[in-house]
Structures are given as structure tokens and as C-alpha cells.
Amino acid sequence: xxxxxxxxxxxxxxxxxxxxxxxxxxxxxxxxxxxxxxxxxxxxxxxxxxxxxxxxxxxxxxxxxxxxxxxxxxxxxxxxxxxxxxxxxxxxxxxxxxxxxxxxxxxxxxxxxxxxxxxxxxxxxxxxxxxxxxxxxxxxxxxxxxxxxxxxxxxxxxxxxxxxxxxxxxxxxxxxxxxxxxxxxxxxxxxxxxxxxxxxxxxxxxxxxxxxxxxxxxxxxxxxxxxxxxxxxxxxxxxxxxxxxxxxxxxxxxxxxxxxxxxxxxxxxxxxxxxxxxxxxxxxxxxx
Amino acid sequence: xxxxxxxxxxxxxxxxxxxxxxxxxxxxxxxxxxxxxxxxxxxxxxxxxxxxxxxxxxxxxxxxxxxxxxxxxxxxxxxxxxxxxxxxxxxxxxxxxxxxxxxxxxxxxxxxxxxxxxxxxxxxxxxxxxxxxxxxxxxxxxxxxxxxxxxxxxxxxxxxxxxxxxxxxxxxxxxxxxxxxxxxxxxxxxxxxxxxxxxxxxxxxxxxxxxxxxxxxxxxxxxxxxxxxxxxxxxxxxxxxxxxxxxxxxxxxxxxxxxxxxxxxxxxxxxxxxxxxxxxxxxxxxxx
Numbered sequence: 025x026x027x028x029x030x031x032x033x034x035x036x037x038x039x040x041x042x043x044x045x046x047x048x049x050x051x052x053x054x055x056x057x058x059x060x061x062x063x064x065x066x067x068x069x070x071x072x073x074x075x076x077x078x079x080x081x082x083x084x085x086x087x088x089x090x091x092x093x094x095x096x097x098x099x100x101x102x103x104x105x106x107x108x109x110x111x112x113x114x115x116x117x118x119x120x121x122x123x124x125x126x127x128x129x130x131x132x133x134x135x136x137x138x139x140x141x142x143x144x145x146x147x148x149x150x151x152x153x154x155x156x157x158x159x160x161x162x163x164x165x166x167x168x169x170x171x172x173x174x175x176x177x178x179x180x181x182x183x184x185x186x187x188x189x190x191x192x193x194x195x196x197x198x199x200x201x202x203x204x205x206x207x208x209x210x211x212x213x214x215x216x217x218x219x220x221x222x223x224x225x226x227x228x229x230x231x232x233x234x235x236x237x238x239x240x241x242x243x244x245x246x247x248x249x250x251x252x253x254x255x256x257x258x259x260x261x262x263x264x265x266x267x268x269x270x271x272x273x274x275x276x277x278x279x280x281x282x283x284x285x286x287x288x289x290x291x292x293x294x295x296x297x298x299x300x301x302x303x304x305x306x307x308x309x310x311x312x
Numbered sequence: 313x314x315x316x317x318x319x320x321x322x323x324x325x326x327x328x329x330x331x332x333x334x335x336x337x338x339x340x341x342x343x344x345x346x347x348x349x350x351x352x353x354x355x356x357x358x359x360x361x362x363x364x365x366x367x368x369x370x371x372x373x374x375x376x377x378x379x380x381x382x383x384x385x386x387x388x389x390x391x392x393x394x395x396x397x398x399x400x401x402x403x404x405x406x407x408x409x410x411x412x413x414x415x416x417x418x419x420x421x422x423x424x425x426x427x428x429x430x431x432x433x434x435x436x437x438x439x440x441x442x443x444x445x446x447x448x449x450x451x452x453x454x455x456x457x458x459x460x461x462x463x464x465x466x467x468x469x470x471x472x473x474x475x476x477x478x479x480x481x482x483x484x485x486x487x488x489x490x491x492x493x494x495x496x497x498x499x500x501x502x503x504x505x506x507x508x509x510x511x512x513x514x515x516x517x518x519x520x521x522x523x524x525x526x527x528x529x530x531x532x533x534x535x536x537x538x539x540x541x542x543x544x545x546x547x548x549x550x551x552x553x554x555x556x557x558x559x560x561x562x563x564x565x566x567x568x569x570x571x572x573x574x575x576x577x578x579x580x581x582x583x584x585x586x587x588x589x590x591x592x593x594x595x596x597x598x599x600x
Binding site (some may be wrong): 094095097101102116117122124125140143145147151154155156157158160161162214215248257258260262264265273277280281282283284285287298299302303304306 | 568
């Protein structure tokens, strides 16, 4: 019976990422999409910001004339909750090779009032149509092979994460041992985090899931010896190429913690050694 | 007579930067500001994007409850022209320590229709109220002292810039000789640009002028051996501190030119060796 459902294209056959970022155009309201935020992408007490961005990115992909996110900026305004949500999109400018869009994610508060969770502005294009020329001096991170990196299953009890780790069940994440010392109380202090990142159900990455990938590793704050939640104020992602199949290598660095804020830079390489995404976020440093 | 005007607070006594980014609230339209875009910040055939961002930043400073830009993202939609313009701002969220705002810059086209030039989303706060704690491993760029760096006056005729260089008269810019070889046909190929940056009239930098500073040096594309205009698609600036008096050191790097697009990262240090701003822009690479 389960097999029949899968053959019939039932939702249970879809990837967790695609299922949980699915958006439905709202009849009679062009540019508005309904969705259900899943608790499956929760970390500590919050829904992961990269997951939220991918969902908004999917709505913009439908609303805009170009298929791929090229540059996406999100401002996180209030804490999203699992459950019903809706996205309103606006086409700011539709050009020949790129279009610009804006989107807001909303939920209802306890009194039923609409509350804005995040606001996004984005440039979309067609990655496959860009010239193939690459001139790069960026090198992939030096890290051990996938088999020698550590998964959450290897972590001892305790550590800086108290609360939900639901998102770890969605990810195939293996951290470079050099940046996982924080899990046993020995952070390097450098502000680095590196790892291999796939999706647990084997779905390959694409341009949309790169919006998740840049924000899916543990925060660099852990490697600085800080504990607790690192709320993102703003996150900007540049998608620079369509990732080849296979796990990504993601490298995060924080170099400047000042005034209670820190930047977290992500660089993402695919299995063909191509730099497929860069991002920077500004986050509030944990107090711990 | 000139002296009397200056004593009376005439506009001629203001700095060029303050005069050319001045915005006037439009009576009866809360959140809307009029301004005059100056031709004095033109490079090649376009008005500098950092100057435009500073003007929009000034309007948001007036509209929002917090004084300082902390994270500002601009999408450049159409080419701005010298002359009348207006900015519409919206307060997205006013929090205790930070507020979020949005703004659009408009001009009229030849038929008098309103055309959007750029769209901005920004988080504002109070830099002076942030905790003084700094934990940084970022180091200022290694470059010669101001006196040994080269100004535009030292440049020979020719070079990759054809068109207006008006902005150079507004800036006190001295480039590291190691990154100015492009001016004599010998780019390093590394994609670097470094220099000292003051304002020509001696006005000290502040949080607002950092929005100009991150986009005021020649493009890194010149150091890659490319010529011509490098139009910015999107620029995000993080202001991390109020700059101490004196010229800034600005370091630009480009590491990945792919698909006809490149990132340009800026880091800005003040005279007290503090990293006061970071930015990244995504730009179209010149064809040359």
C-alpha cells in the first residue's frame, strides 16, 4: 500500500526538504502563497533561518520570471513558529537576465493578527544560462574526507545545545573534527566551523537548498567558546552556481565579534570543487 | 561677504558629503524625502552607488527611531541621473535596540513617470550604545603609509577609466602602489584594491559615510585586468563601529569571477585599528 502511494506520486515520496518548503498559491490573491512551517527544522527553540529562507525562496521562484536565486537578503523580524504561515511576494523589476523581488513571511499571533516574521529582497536569474567562464582564486577548505568527519551521533551527552535538535535528523552533517571540539568542551577559539553537508533522505542539493546550506551548520560562536542561541539579524546569500550531485563542503568563519554582534561568513563548495554559494550573516552573539 | 554667509550657516559651509546627501522631508507625506542627486559623485557615466546608498541611509536615519545603519542592503534597479529624486521610507519594525526599515529611491523619467532606482532594506541601531567588548582576529591590511600611496594626480593619461572622474575631486584617496598597476597597464591579477580614504574637504568619516567608503575605491576588476564599468547588482554593508577621526584604510578583494558575476568584499579600518565596516557586493564583470 505504501508502495502504491509512492508510485502514485503521494507526498510521502517527496524529499523532506521539498515537502516542508512547499508553497501553495492562494486562490484569488496573486503573489500570495500558503505553507506549513515544519517543526522538523527546529534547533534549540527556533526554526532554522536557512529553512525559512528556502521556503520564501521557493515562493519567489514561482512569482518571478527567473528560476534561480542569485542574491537573497533576509531580515529576521520575529520568531517563526511551527504551523500555518503565508508569504506575500512583489515583483519589483523584471529584466531580461535578472529580476528583483520582495517577499514577507507572515504568521498569525494568538489574537489572530498578522505578524511579519521576515522580510526578503532578492535578485533572481537563470544560473544555467550564465556564461561558463570561471576565474577563481578561492580554494575549497582543507578538511578530512567525509568518512573521517564526525556526525551528531558521535557527540557525547551535554554540550552547548540545550533544546531541540530536530534539524539534525533532516541533515547528513559531518563536522571536521578540528572544529567540533566545542561538543566536548574544547572549542578551538578560532571561530571556524567546517563540514560535509547532505540531506538525510539523499535528495541532491540544488540552487534552492543552498539557501538552507549556508545556515545549517552549528554556529561559529560554539567554536569561540560561547553557548546558546545566536539569532540571525540579517543574512545575505549569493548563489554562484548549480551544485553538482553529492555532499557539499561548507566552511564558516567569524573574525570580528564586537558590540555584541558577529559576522558569520559561509562558503559552500560542491563535489566538483566549484564555489557554489557565499553568504554573510550578522548575528547577535550569545551571552555565554 | 562669503565669510558672512558662512557665519550665517549657509550651505556653502557644509561638507560636500553632507550637502549632497541632504534630504528634505516632504510636507504632508510622512516618510517621504526630497533630494537633489549631485553630478559631483559621478564615475565613468554613472553616479557612485555608495553615494546613493549614503543618501538613502540619511533618509532612513531620519525615519527610524535609531540613529545608525548597522546592516544595509541595496538592490540597484535602474541607473540614477543627476537631478531631483525622492525617497519613500517605511518602518518595518521598531524594536528596543534595533529597528528595521525599507526605502526606495525614485526619479522621474522623460515622460514624468516615477521610476524606482534602488530598493533598500536596513537594520538601524545605536552604535554608541553597544557593549564595548571586541574579540577580533581580523587584521588591518599591510600597506604603505599614506604619504607613500598614490593619488589620482599621479596617474598618467589613459588607463581603464574613460568618462567622468568627478568623484575623485570629492575624495582624498591614496592607493597602495601594489594595487594601482592597472593605471599603467600592469594589473596584479590578484583582484585586490587597497587605499587610504578621506573626504577631500576634510570632513571626518562617520557611520553614514562608511556607506560611501565601502564603494569608493576603483573596482577590483581593474586589478584583474578588466576595463570598463562594473555595475553593482546588490550591496550589503555591515557597520561595526563609529570610525575614529582620520583617513580610513579600505581593502577590497575579489576571489570568484564566475558566470559573468563577481563578488567584491570590502573591509574598512579606522585610525584606531578597528574594523568599522564590512561589505560584500555582487556585480556584473566588465566584458573587457
